Amino acid sequence: DQQVKxxxxxxxxxxxxxxxxxxxxxxxxxDYFLWYKKYPAEGPTFLISISSIKDKNEDGRFTVFLNKxxxxxxxxxxxxxxxxxxxxxxxxxxxxxxxxxxxTFGSGTQLTVLP
Amino acid sequence: DSGVTQTPxxxxxxxxxxxxxxxxxxxxxLSVYWYQQSLDQGLQFLIQYYNGEERAKxxxxxxxxxxxxxxxxxxxxxxSLELGDxxxxxxxxxxxxxxxxxxFFGPGTRLTVL
Numbered sequence: 001d002q003q004v005k006x007x008x009x010x011x012x013x014x015x016x017x018x019x020x021x022x023x024x025x026x027x028x029x030x031d032y033f034l035w036y037k038k039y040p041a042e043g044p045t046f047l048i049s050i051s052s053i054k055d056k057n058e059d060g061r062f063t064v065f066l067n068k069x070x071x072x073x074x075x076x077x078x079x080x081x082x083x084x085x086x087x088x089x090x091x092x093x094x095x096x097x098x099x100x101x102x103x104t105f106g107s108g109t110q111l112t113v114l115p
Numbered sequence: 116d117s118g119v120t121q122t123p124x125x126x127x128x129x130x131x132x133x134x135x136x137x138x139x140x141x142x143x144x145l146s147v148y149w150y151q152q153s154l155d156q157g158l159q160f161l162i163q164y165y166n167g168e169e170r171a172k173x174x175x176x177x178x179x180x181x182x183x184x185x186x187x188x189x190x191x192x193x194x195s196l197e198l199g200d201x202x203x204x205x206x207x208x209x210x211x212x213x214x215x216x217x218x219f220f221g222p223g224t225r226l227t228v229l
Contacts, residue, residue, distance in 0.1 A: 105160075
């Protein structure tokens with residue numbers, strides 16, 4: 001049962017254009033969402049996050065949008081650069097008792113930015 | 116470089132064997148997390164330790180166990196290995212316990228079970 005789904009395994013975008021990566025979730029208890037970027041032979045690197053009390057969070061070229069009613073979030077990269085080519089993972093965390101939480105990851109989307 | 120180190124980088128072993136993966140967290144981080152990434156899958160959370168104590172458990176098989184030592188490094192032990200255990204195993208660390216504390220990932224250990 002995949003609680004976090006990234007339905008597009010790959011995405012190609014021209015340099016300078018917008019990249020939009022999508023993520024859907026099924027668990028209504030998720031209240032914190034993150035995007036990670038992963039280059040080959042490296043571990044994932046935190047990119048940007050959003051709490052469920054917000055619907056948008058922006059950090060430079062990266063913006064994450066959250067639509068709670070649709071259980072959908074997206075990552076926008078504007079403008080896209082060749083160095084953005086990587087696998088992007090969406091992750092989510094649920095409210096639970098205590099302070100320890102676990103992250104549930106999607107399967108990732110390979111973004112290729114073409115020069 | 117995230118500051119999280121994992122050894123070994125690669126491990127090739129046979130079915131039925133036992134292996135130990137090692138993780139050293141970033142200096143000052145008290146939480147260690149273990150994840151498994153199988154082919155074309157997302158990262159599956161296995162287990163979390165905070166300052167030597169187990170804090171959260173995911174879909175970790177009974178054949179797998181982990182611990183965090185007083186110097187805060189952690190080991191993931193995989194026993195009675197099966198072909199399906201072949202995967203990338205990532206360790207991450209954070210200062211605190213929850214996801215609001217950014218998790219920093221190591222480069223991973225690639226385990227191949229033949």
